[in-house]
């Protein structure tokens with residue numbers, strides 16, 4: 624497991640990458656936030672990142688999120704963001720602890736999440752995940768479905784429509800992601816623009832510079848901070 628000194632160095636490196644990409648794009652570095660993706664890493668790793676000042680953490684699995692949220696309940700200001708594929712029968716446990724769910728990809732999931740959040744007296748930020756590359760194995764709605772999913776989110780009083788999220792197809796050259804990020808930006812324009820969908824969550828370890836250049840407001844970074852994950856089932 625990563626030690627605190629190594630983590631501090633990696634965090635500085637990632638923050639430097641974001642700052643340089645923002646500067647090249649003529650953007651304010653404060654317009655891009657870093658979501659630290661902690662899937663597969665134990666609660667102590669989240670704690671170490673929190674101690675370095677990080678507050679926003681991304682998790683992909685409902686059970687793992689519930690366990691870590693419970694273990695770290697005492698950490699003031701920590702915000703959990705759910706970024707994995709979410710089954711409706713897990714909506715209750717995610718709605719109990721998450722501040723944001725970035726992976727809303729169907730009308731039925733928006734309805735379930737809104738209902739489960741309302742029951743628990745919580746309001747969640749909800750992002751529409753769009754599969755801009757049309758890859759069969761990836762979650763996310765198709766661009767054609769995004770309007771309906773966004774409307775379903777907007778009609779839930781316990782959900783706040785926060786933006787669009789995507790995971791582009793992998794290309795060895797990070798620049799290969801640019802057309803997919805541009806497609807998400809263009810889709811946002813057709814859905815009401817930044818006034819309705821303020822956030823654009825795109826860019827990971829491999830391609831965050833390309834995403835910042837394209838207008839990302841959130842980059843989701845795991846391995847550049849915490850190391851390479853063991854393969855998960």
Ligand SMILES: *Cc1c(COP(=O)(O)O)cnc(C)c1O
Pocket residue numbers: 660662683706707790827828829843844845846847
């Ligand atoms: C795992 C994951 C990330 C982080 O990926 P890295 O390449 O490790 O930075 C970002 N977004 C989603 C949706 C993920 O599942």
